[in-house]
Structures are given as structure tokens and as C-alpha cells.
Amino acid sequence: MAYRIARRRETVLDIYILALAIALCAAPFLFSYSLGTPRIDDWATGLLMLACATAALMAFAEWEEWTMLALGLGVAASPWLLGFPHAKAMPINLGLGLTIAYLSALELVLIHYDPPPGDWSSRSGPPS
Secondary structure, rough: OOOOOOOOOOHHHHHHHHHHHHHHHHHHHHOOOOOOHHHHHHHHHHHHHHHHHHHHHOOHHHHHHHHHHHHHHHHHHHHHHOOOOOOOOOHHHHHHHHHHHHHHHHHHHHHHHHHOOOOOOOOOOOOO
């Protein structure tokens, strides 16, 4: 008997976050970071994000999205917190971190504030 796994609509956002976490892990190799601090930061944070995104794809838990939001903001702030604001890694960390934080925040909004399909109780009727 074939079983169908019910997928959430937000699963595609978890796949995007997983791809961005892979990009974060690969960034030190792709962009030849010369400093050790950005390299270690990107590897460690990227691996944490990979684990969290994989867990979110396997079984949903809201804490995973909050963790990804915090990690994304941490990656975006890491050039200033860890002292490499003028390095080549700064725009990469800022862009990837803010994108991951945005996708995680979007997923949290969709989870909490988007009515399920077919719930027309708060509207006047079905769409035209």
C-alpha cells in the first residue's frame, strides 16, 4: 500500500533555505576567503543551518523556523560581531544571512497568519 506524505505549502521555503545553507558552507571555497574567522563562521553556521533545514523537511516543528531566523540574523551580523567588516566575506554573509532570515520570517508568517485553504469564515465568500 502506498502512503502519501502530507506536505505543507511552506516546504518549498525549507528547500530554499537548505540550498542557501549549502551555499554558505561552500562560500569559503568559492570566494577564497583569506581570513580564518569568516571561514570557520560560515562552516559552523552553515552546518547548523543544514541540520536545522533537514530536520524541518523531515518533520515540522516551529522552533526550527525560529532557530533559522536567529541563525540568519547572526550570519548577517557576523562581520561586525567577529571583526571582519572589510573582508570579502562581508557582502556574502550579509546577503545570505538576510535572505535566510527573510525566508524564515516569511514561513513563520505563513504558518501563523495565513488561513488554511477552504476557510472562508473570515471572508464574505469564495473568490470569483
